[in-house]
Amino acid sequence: MKKKIIVFFVFLLIAVFVVDFYNNFSVMIAGKVQPTDYVIIKWGSSQSEVGIKGPYENSWYDGPATFDVDKEGNVYVVDYMNNRIIKVDKNSTVVDSIDISKITSKDDPNAKYSPIKLITTDKCMFLLYHYSFLDPTWTATYPAPPVIYSKYISIVTKDNIIKIDALKLLGYPVDVYMERLSGDRVVLAPSVPPAPSVPPEDLPTWKGPKAVIVNCNGETQSIKGLVNGSFDGSTPFATLIFDEDKENSSYLNTRIQVKDPKTNRVIFTSGLIDNGKPITYSLGLHFDGNKIAFIYQDANAYNKENNSITTHISTFTLFPRKEENYVMVVGNEDRENMLPPPFAYRVDFVLGQDSYFYRMVYMTDGLHIQRFEPAATTTEYFYRSHKL
Amino acid sequence: MFVMFLFSLLISQRTYAITVTNPSPNPFNPGSGQSTTISFSVDNTQYVTVKIVNCRSSIVNNSPTSTEWRYFYTNIYGGTGAVRYGQEIIRGQVARIYATAGQTYPVPWDGTSDRGRSDIGATYNLCQKGTYYFVVIPENSPQYTIYKPVTITQWNSNYIAYIRQARTWYGAYPYYDDESVGPTVSRDIGKGSNCTGFVTSVIWEMGYSPYYGNFPASGINSVSHLIFPSNQVVKQSYILAWKKPSSSYEHVTIATYQDSYGWHIIHSSKYSYDHYSMAVIEEVTPSWYSTTFATPSVYYWDFIGSVN
Numbered sequence: 170m171k172k173k174i175i176v177f178f179v180f181l182l183i184a185v186f187v188v189d190f191y192n193n194f195s196v197m198i199a200g201k202v203q204p205t206d207y208v209i210i211k212w213g214s215s216q217s218e219v220g221i222k223g224p225y226e227n228s229w230y231d232g233p234a235t236f237d238v239d240k241e242g243n244v245y246v247v248d249y250m251n252n253r254i255i256k257v258d259k260n261s262t263v264v265d266s267i268d269i270s271k272i273t274s275k276d277d278p279n280a281k282y283s284p285i286k287l288i289t290t291d292k293c294m295f296l297l298y299h300y301s302f303l304d305p306t307w308t309a310t311y312p313a314p315p316v317i318y319s320k321y322i323s324i325v326t327k328d329n330i331i332k333i334d335a336l337k338l339l340g341y342p343v344d345v346y347m348e349r350l351s352g353d354r355v356v357l358a359p360s361v362p363p364a365p366s367v368p369p370e371d372l373p374t375w376k377g378p379k380a381v382i383v384n385c386n387g388e389t390q391s392i393k394g395l396v397n398g399s400f401d402g403s404t405p406f407a408t409l410i411f412d413e414d415k416e417n418s419s420y421l422n423t424r425i426q427v428k429d430p431k432t433n434r435v436i437f438t439s440g441l442i443d444n445g446k447p448i449t450y451s452l453g454l455h456f457d458g459n460k461i462a463f464i465y466q467d468a469n470a471y472n473k474e475n476n477s478i479t480t481h482i483s484t485f486t487l488f489p490r491k492e493e494n495y496v497m498v499v500g501n502e503d504r505e506n507m508l509p510p511p512f513a514y515r516v517d518f519v520l521g522q523d524s525y526f527y528r529m530v531y532m533t534d535g536l537h538i539q540r541f542e543p544a545a546t547t548t549e550y551f552y553r554s555h556k557l
Numbered sequence: 558m559f560v561m562f563l564f565s566l567l568i569s570q571r572t573y574a575i576t577v578t579n580p581s582p583n584p585f586n587p588g589s590g591q592s593t594t595i596s597f598s599v600d601n602t603q604y605v606t607v608k609i610v611n612c613r614s615s616i617v618n619n620s621p622t623s624t625e626w627r628y629f630y631t632n633i634y635g636g637t638g639a640v641r642y643g644q645e646i647i648r649g650q651v652a653r654i655y656a657t658a659g660q661t662y663p664v665p666w667d668g669t670s671d672r673g674r675s676d677i678g679a680t681y682n683l684c685q686k687g688t689y690y691f692v693v694i695p696e697n698s699p700q701y702t703i704y705k706p707v708t709i710t711q712w713n714s715n716y717i718a719y720i721r722q723a724r725t726w727y728g729a730y731p732y733y734d735d736e737s738v739g740p741t742v743s744r745d746i747g748k749g750s751n752c753t754g755f756v757t758s759v760i761w762e763m764g765y766s767p768y769y770g771n772f773p774a775s776g777i778n779s780v781s782h783l784i785f786p787s788n789q790v791v792k793q794s795y796i797l798a799w800k801k802p803s804s805s806y807e808h809v810t811i812a813t814y815q816d817s818y819g820w821h822i823i824h825s826s827k828y829s830y831d832h833y834s835m836a837v838i839e840e841v842t843p844s845w846y847s848t849t850f851a852t853p854s855v856y857y858w859d860f861i862g863s864v865n
Contacts, residue, residue: 225828301834360816417790450819451815453819504801512824530845
């Protein structure tokens with residue numbers, strides 16, 4: 170009997186070790202990797218091209234707004250100048266096009282829109298955008314008619330466009346973000362100034378929902394509270410864990426953490442990003458349920474001597490564990506053929522559904538969708554506990 | 558006959574008579590919950606509307622219909638420049654009262670504006686330092702409108718107040734870059750602002766005299782030796798000047814707050830006017846600029862004001 174018990178515990182120990190090792194064994198890929206061209210679409214207004222106008226103010230150009238990439242690696246670009254979303258395959262061929270001109274209603278005087286972010290799913294596409302028009306009830310000449318403005322989400326299919334006022338849904342926060350959920354849904358989350366960083370008299374008393382889930386039918390579900398950090402109780406979300414350096418307004422000892430929404434158990438913790446050095450500028454944290462991409466800059470991002478800008482992109486795959494670190498350097502040579510897009514926020518870094526990280530850039534010969542690929546890098550294998 | 562003429566003259570004078578007391582207290586501090594009150598009475602029963610504006614008008618070209626006046630600044634050459642500052646209707650209607658002849662009606666104003674992001678529940682719509690005017694309009698005889706000035710004391714000069722003041726410009730339009738007649742900024746009279754007109758006017762509205770006023774963004778190059786290009790650390794309320802490496806500055810914004818998506822900025826741009834019909838908006842910093850342009854030069858708004 171004793172022998173059986175001992176054997177049982179030995180097997181138990183081995184099983185625990187195997188499970189723990191599987192969960193924590195990581196492949197780390199690191200190196201100075203620039204993004205490489207994945208798809209190039211020429212400028213123009215024909216079916217196979219993408220629209221651009223400019224330069225304005227002797228500088229910037231107005232053109233494609235944002236994009237997404239599906240599981241097969243097809244790229245969907247919001248061709249803003251031509252009021253359409255185009256589908257582009259891996260060979261840079263435009264294979265489909267959806268008219269989105271109906272986003273602006275004829276009933277809204279002088280209506281305008283400007284896309285921010287696109288999320289494609291198997292059943293529909295979700296487009297977040299600015300929308301404004303002049304108050305049609307205004308009759309006075311002074312002051313000027315007020316602009317009615319909000320951020321809208323449109324659910325776009327081949328045959329239909331459903332429009333929803335996103336800011337109104339959320340109770341008019343300062344800004345609104347859209348993220349992908351499982352099951353052909355997205356979540357709209359409010360952005361308000363973080364409470365600790367503003368004095369008490371400016372703490373927002375806004376009591377809107379924590380988020381609103383939207384599906385392809387345009388049905389909405391208001392979320393009053395997060396479930397273990399998750400909006401829907403099933404889709405996990407990644408969060409930044411850091412020590413705040415208030416003096417220098419930067420993050421120290423930064424890690425990324427993911428919790429299991431059902432158990433609240435930590436299922437992933439990254440190592441110290443950039444060895445815990447100060448991160449002065451976060452440019453976004455992306456997570457698709459299995460892969461995380463974090464873009465950031467440190468205090469040395471701008472190199473005055475060679476006029477270069479350095480941006481770091483760290484990606485983490487949960488299963489199987491993999492860590493990739495890219496360093497994107499943009500210097501004078503790179504800028505020679507670039508066309509500046511406008512001073513307006515649109516999502517031009519995307520974590521595709523094929524788990525690659527992409528970037529959109531205007532070049533003189535067309536729109537380039539570039540991909541971060543772990544080629545010609547150093548690879549290491551290591552064991553790291555994901556418990557802090 | 559002559560007596561009847563005098564009598565009719567008396568009647569006609571009484572028809573238009575309106576008396577308005579000076580605001581009390583004056584000055585006042587809305588930041589501590591104070592309000593100020595005027596009282597009016599009319600000799601002829603009628604509707605009376607009271608609104609608040611931020612200037613009396615006619616300062617620029619002496620026209621009774623002008624709605625522009627000036628504020629002054631030290632320009633990049635060390636001389637004095639002026640910005641044409643458009644009259645703003647702070648409160649379109651503080652009160653509209655059917656006033657009975659001979660009775661006195663008090664009208665308080667708590668220092669709030671119709672502008673600002675009061676929609677998110679924060680107190681972003683309290684007016685900052687400066688002189689404002691009660692405008693008391695007898696509706697049957699608006700030509701006898703009376704202006705009564707009142708001063709708001711500086712009630713909050715910290716960094717968040719600057720952001721709050723910037724947010725009172727939210728939605729202002731158009732984007733106005735024509736400086737052929739001198740820099741002009743406004744929220745209400747259809748003159749709008751360019752990016753630097755917006756940033757420096759917020760400094761002025763905070764009660765400071767901007768050192769280099771309404772320069773175009775590219776003018777920062779000329780004054781870089783005069784001001785503090787601090788380290789590159791971004792904090793709330795800092796003015797961020799954007800340039801391409803080896804090139805001129807092109808744009809000026811105000812940092813409002815940071816979250817995991819990046820720093821949020823409030824700024825006036827031609828793009829936002831062309832595409833949202835609003836020159837001044839608050840949004841996340843475009844990532845393209847962060848990854849391709851030089852790290853923005855950082856300036857302290859209160860230094861730009863206080864150096865004068």
